[in-house]
Amino acid sequence: MACHITELILDCADPERLAAFWSEVLGYVEIGREDDGSIQIGPPGAEFGGPRPTLLLSRSSDPRAGKLPLHIDVNPTDRDQDAELERLLALGAKPADIGQGAGVSWHVLADPEGNEFCLLRTRIQPL
Template sequence: MKGGSAPSRPCGRTCCGVSRAFPGRWPRGTDTWHSVPAGSPPVDPGVLTPGMPKGTRMTSRFTELAVDCVDPRALARFWCAVLGYEVYEDEDGDFVSIGAPGTGAARAGDAPPSLAFARVPEGKAVKNRLHIDVNPSDREQAAEVERLLALGARHVDVGQGDDVSWVTLADIEGNEFCVLARRVE
């Protein structure tokens, strides 16, 4: 995309997960989602914007991952079971958001990122360019992989090789994710 707004899909969503159909999902004060033109140089996170005092660093916080899918409710149920999340928004099954218990849509403080599932007419066709890594919190990796397989995940080969420490799986719609070895905290 070169400048302008992202092209709209038949479902009313734009390519970046923002929609007129779901209030509150457009950036404040705009009616389009603007993207950085292809080939633009990386932006320094310390760059000031007009009106910001010197010494202020501009940063963003990762709060939500939007996932296009064929069946948002089914995918939300799967990921709720994987992550121990709960549904906090369901727009007639066309858009479903899930998050850590008690966080709701506010995603304030140190809440982990939420997942937002939006219905699109087409299924997944190619390997993900972005994926989720999960760490088992109360069991070893092998036991967690078995639990996830029982939920409907399946093993996938994305060229990871045999001697890696993670296990690559796909969710019920084919989105790849990795189960990392348990981390010691």
Template sequence: MALRWYSVVVDCRDPRSLAAWWAQVLGWHTVYEADDEVVIIPPHMVEDGFAERVPARERGQGLVFVPVPEGRTVKNRLHIDLAPEADDDQEAEVQRLLDAGARRVDVGQGPDVSWVVLADPEGNEFCVLSPRDL
């Protein structure tokens, strides 16, 4: 028996605002919103009949945003990697994210890496990888 990866939980000060930011960045949908939790999922997961067509183990994950009183103080121990599609432009995607409120972050990655480290509006680091098709 194996467990199913259901979601990634993001601690934050303002779940509604941060969830809306990530939903915009990823093109995802908010499917649950309360004071103590906001859930976003990929668009294919809200298509009619999705739950009947796709076994639970193959459905993918959502992001859940929950409030915490403290701010982030050290480098994330876990982060999200985003990748442009094979024919997309990494620099253009990075600029889109910066225009949306992300900022560049130095976590010691060095100048010759193929990815870009950014932080969301609350400081959670994530990477934008080089374009890929898988």
């Protein structure tokens, strides 16, 4: 038997702000809060350990050192890439340059705290 990813943890200065952003991006809802101010979000009706990973926004005042060594890729589910890009930008994402160069099929973006993520082209079926 193998492991599966149950949650991703993202250190951030403002868990409320990022929980709101990522909930809108992913169609997630808040599923828990910790005493330290961390907020866990996941698919509606999900609990920790389900088939889709949750996202834990963990309060941290540690400064970020450079580009993240791990990032999130997202795919549109109910619109094409261009329309999804416009939606993400309206939610507060910003274009980011991590050296991807011109002519790539994805868009590199940053969330409101500067954490990079990629919007891929392929439209997938929602779960």
